[in-house]
Amino acid sequence: MVLSRALLKINGRFLHIYGRDIPSKIPLPPYITKKVDLTLSTVAVQSERNINEYKRAGSLIHQIFNDLEKFIRPGLSTQDIDDFVFNRCLSKSVYPSPLGYKCFLSSVCTSVNKVVCHGIPKESQILKLGDIMSVDISVYNGYAHGDICHTFVAGVDSHSDYCDLEAGAQIKAAVYLCTVAQKCHDAGISVCGPSAPYTPIAEAVTKCADAFQCPFMVGEWGHGIGPFLHRPPKVVHSTHESAYQPLARMLPRHTFTVEPCISLPLNKSRVKFERNTSFAVPVILEDGWTVVTSDKALRAQF
Template identity: 30%
Template sequence: MLNKKKRWHAISGQPLTELDEKVMYWESKGKLVPTRNMVRTPEQIEGIRVAGKLNTGCLDAVEAAIHPGMTTQEIDDICMKYCEENNCHPSCLNYEGFPKSVCTSINEVVCHGIPKKEDVLQVGDIVNVDMTLDYNGYYGDASRMFIIGGKTTPEKEQLVRVTKECLEIGAEAAKPYCFVGDIGHAIQKHAEKYGYGVVRDLCGHGVGLSMHEAPEILHYGHKGTGMLLVPGMVFTIEPMINMGTWKVYIDADDPYGWEVISGDEKPSAQWEHTFLMTETGVEILSR
């Protein structure tokens, strides 16, 4: 049940805008609506866009170098060097004890994989590289899947492809004045056609002025549920799709308590972009 205190207020002394009227309408219907500070100013959007382009450049640098026999520590080294050369900061580094600059999640590792010298990429591995960087106080966030050596099993190839389709379908469902549940419903429906599990313990999120902000963007759910999404909001969609169960666990051998493993240890995949909600749909800020 919503807190009775209103989340959205018109600016005192100013006429109601179309945005005000639509948000206040849905709030009157008992829907969860954003607070005004979740709507970014044009200046903030431009800053986030620049950070997103830099973040994409970092992932491009990884894509140009990734190969069989490479260690995930070498991926971290590429990301650190890129950030140093571009005067930005890798946001994951030392975030709540995370020891590296980027997440590298191989095969059954769902997310938050920690780069290591002993993790050597083999032909047929699938690996998610998830990068977030901070440039002048603005944040870019995205991840990509890589098939090492360019070939893997048909089952893994399908998982990687379908997960990317889930991201695209979720983005198509994200319309101005839609709800978070509309995105999750579309993703879940597509993934479950293939018998895949949509991870529920982790989600997308608001981003831009810090690495993790409201709202949470669930990748499963029902239409018309969750927070109202309005023009000017910036958030990630990053479905984590497991070949088997949607359940996950934290690797007991990880001394940092970060690495998330699929519950049945079957492969998992993830794709992520940062999106700006506009008057006509979403714009990708991370490419």
């Protein structure tokens, strides 16, 4: 077996990968065990087996999220979240896909408040009441990856209605934003189906975000998934970026993510486009991973 630099040490029944001990029974994704091209150029039509494995991976992630929802609370660090997800992955005999992917050092992405995506868990980052945090969990079961993102408000029941919530303005804003982001996600999925073009996804997401006067994040796209973690097609979430959406149609057994990121400025400033469409611009920090909002707005992703 040819090992990449992500695999640092073999110790009995464990593989030591970026500071984590992985039991040898856990299936490793190709980018850990082999030197492979992580950027594939074609849209794949999955086999029936891959579809079933993809569903199984997604189901396991939902189970982890159900456990995580009960675990998240103010006072925890985002590293605590990473540890929790890592241990749940091992208990279900799946590999946490982010660990070692393009040298990423953690098992999950934790994006808090103004962080759009790819937030790196830290011991020093402590959750406070009302913090909004997106947790992006991906797992590999030996055949396929699953990839799901949920957003939580620390210390607040995820099923709360912002209209009935007795809380401060920022907590209400966070709960409102989560509600809108979930609706935008659902709107994008609602237009998917065999022979449908990909472009209506952006139209549906933009229409929904505009209806709630919440800007969408440009540059944050969905992607193909399956035996690979990222692959075409690009899935554009806003009409402003429609030029980047390939003029292709969905085929049976295409597998891809719809994961729009929606923001909510806490001030009055907002950049406007035609048709009263507003957007927020992401900025990548020096670590090369963490993406933040340019206007320090809150954001949520499903």
